Amino acid sequence: MMIAEIEANLQSVRERIAAAAGRAGRDAAEIMLVAVTKTQPVEVIRAAYELGLRDFGENRVEEAESKFHRLPEDIRWHMVGHVQSRKAAQAVRPYVLVHSVDSLKLARRLDRFAAEAGRRLPILLEVNVSGEASKYGLRPEEVAATVEAMRGFAHLQLQGLMTMAPIVPDPEDARPVFAALRELRGRLAVRFPDLDRQHLSMGMSDDFEVAVEEGATILRIGRAIFGERR
Secondary structure, eight states, X not given: OHHHHHHHHHHHHHHHXXXXXXXXXXXXXXXXXXXXXXXXXXXXXXXXXXXXXXXXXXXXXXXXXXXXXXXXXXXXXXXXXXXXXXXXXXXXXXXXXXXEEOSHHHHHHHHHHHHHHTOOEEEEEEBOTTOOTTSOSBXXXXXXXXXXXXXXXXXXXXXXXXXXXXXXXXXXXXXXXXXXXXXXXXXXXXXXXXXXXXXXXXXXXXXXXXXXHTTOSEEEXXXXXXOXXX
């Protein structure tokens, strides 16, 4: 029953992504779906894996570490939640992408621990586009200086930007936030050409169709796939 429910939800999500991409004249194949598994038990994640999902996102390093050894090794784990600087070492080894680098301090520590681990860690810079005090992230006007400062970080690979829109009753109200992140990437690409057409991680269960229309390349979706926890 669990697999059937997830399968139906996943099919619906993929159809909605394809429709939104079509409206924007985009190819849905260029959009990565990361299934956010915060609070989900291992059995649910395994069911999603059996349905073909491979990219999974976790919000907390402690919760994620309790799952890694109990699930297939070919899962591509993403860290999508806030990473405290003191836990930076835990955010290096297992993740294919850290979406939530929200300060130069954290970037510096990740670079240090990535060097110790002998790897180059792909990251996104989290931008607090909406300006909400409750959200983490760089202010838009801080991003260029942060990218410049990170040029000396040999063990980080900047792959784009991430943001979270406010929780709003109408997904259309989130559109300006997503458009602003896309426009910020465009302005940054004038100075940093490597950022041109790099990732925009934006859009969750309530607003992912609008995010796709505004250029999202990575969607972080949990509830629309797994439903509400009972």
